[in-house]
Amino acid sequence: MNFTRWSARLPRTQRRIAARADRGARRPKPAAAAGGGSVPAARGESADPSGRGEPPAAAPSDAAPPAAVPTLDGLSAHDLLGQVPALVAVVYGPEHRIAYLNDTYVELFGSRAPGTPAGQALPELRELGLLPLMDQVLRSGKPRTVKSRRVPAGGPATTPGPRQEGAAPGPGRSRHGYYTFTCSPIEMAAPKVVAPARPADERAGAGAMDGTPAYGTPVDGSPVDGSIREGAIRKAVAVPEAVAPETVAADTGTATEPVRGVLVFGADVTDQVESAERLRASERLQREAAVTLQRSLLPQGLEQPDDLRVAATYQPGGTDAAVGGDWYDVITLGAGRTALVIGDVMGRGVRAAAVMGQLRTAVRAYARLDLPPHEVLQLLDGLAAEIDPHQIATCVYAVHDPNENRLVYASAGHLPILVRDPDGTVRRAAEPTGPPLGTGGWLHTTGSVPLSPGASAVLYTDGLVERRDKDIYDGVAALERVFAGATGSPQVMCDRLIRALGITAEHDDDVAVLVLQHPARTGHDAELFHNAALELLGGVEAAPRARAFASGVLASWRFPMELRDLGVLAASELVANSLQHGTPPMRLRLRRTDRRLIIEVTDGDEHLPRRRRAEPVDEAGRGISIVATIASSWGSRRTPGGGKAVWCEFALPAG
16 A cells, blocks of 8 residues: 555544554565465464464564674784773783783884883883782782882883884873783783795605605705704794784694783773872861861960969871861969860861860850859850750860869760879779760769879870770770879870870871879978968958958068058958858968969858949948959859859069
């Protein structure tokens, strides 16, 4: 049927059906099978090969028969290796003689004459350190790989060995490149020894069993020795060992053992190496930025209290480890008291360093309130959750009071403080008194540990004692042993702890260590540190007794008259304020160090005084203002047993 004639009159669906019918009518019918009669498909019947009456799977009527799949039988090794965009060299024998170089190799290093030893003709392999590797491959029969070997721009500097006649040297690379070389053992079929063709007159003179002279027999018919004949054959046939067997007629020679060789394959990994180098450079810049940020957020110089000697050290992790969030701080609280802080933000990089900086700033602000350690951590806990709810931090906040010779502390999931007594005994502080910062909803408590004169203490982060293959408390035990024998100044002790625990520049975590000593003072130093206290009993008559006591003590300490008068005035105002607004028990304490005079009054009332502006007609409210005016600094705090302490300080003149 001529479909073109009727297509315009048919609807779209009928038009497609008619088109398929027309193509089926014009398609040639297959020949009928022998003895099978006509083909069922030609009669419009369905074939049932299974014989069970089931119709066969429907197939598109216009599906083309599958095309024939090509084979690789016609490709030679030269065709395959020559098109590979990698360096390919085939060598054979113990001297690694050249059998084949592909086009990529020739373009980079230049062509070489086949059969030449690689040590002479391929100096680039020697410069790349591949010749010893090829010897190992040839001996062991196992492949070897070397990664990212550098090929200088223009190829190796060494002048290449002998090349093929008329061949120009390779142009080399316009920039430095990197190649990963794989040396694989291979076996090549040895060529067969072939007898050379002889002229007709020479063959006519040779004898044979059928009347024709045998090959190798002289014209005069005298016999020839077999070894001489074989030598003559090998000398006459100039066939290289690496010639493929198919180039020699199988019926003209004798096969020998396969030749062992090495296939050198060099893949260009320049882009990967340069990408990795750019990534390392970027990581290095980020790490330097994080280290700079970390060090800028740490204290640039530690405050040195009157009664303690303090030193600290921070060491960032190695080049493969990002900077963490370790920090430390020393804060003078006034009245001779000192706060010591160390913490570790979980996580690494700039983000951890930024969180650490915010926490350290907050600690200093909360410390100025002179709160108990557990209250400081309670405030930090809420702040850490606000800064980043997905990061937590461990922290120890400790306060040293020289009047009590104790270290009062609170720990938020941090490692225990170690204290060494004057006799060398090392004690651990109790377990953490609360969970890490940022967990929220937990109450921290306060603990204490004695710190008598002559004792030392160390606060540290987990980078000092934690190892991947050991329990962390094994590291704490090792630190105890080292700390028991550490002597010298706090800075010397810090350095010794770092070295003894194997902390190097390549350590996988950052480390912070804070060492403090409470020195036992003797001789002239002991004369510069004094304490004096008076219990304030009775009513208003305690004020004149307090003034007389302060005057006598300050005179015995040989203070100048001006400082003595200021000290007596400050003591009188603080005692009067306590008598008016406080409750018993009350005490006046005077303390001097080598740098300051401290006057402190305690009572049983918890209401802290505040400085306010008194009106001209007011009869009270000027005591704290007077103290703040004449003293170097003043402050107040709540005491652990209930009550408060109000203090002021006077800086002593130099000398």
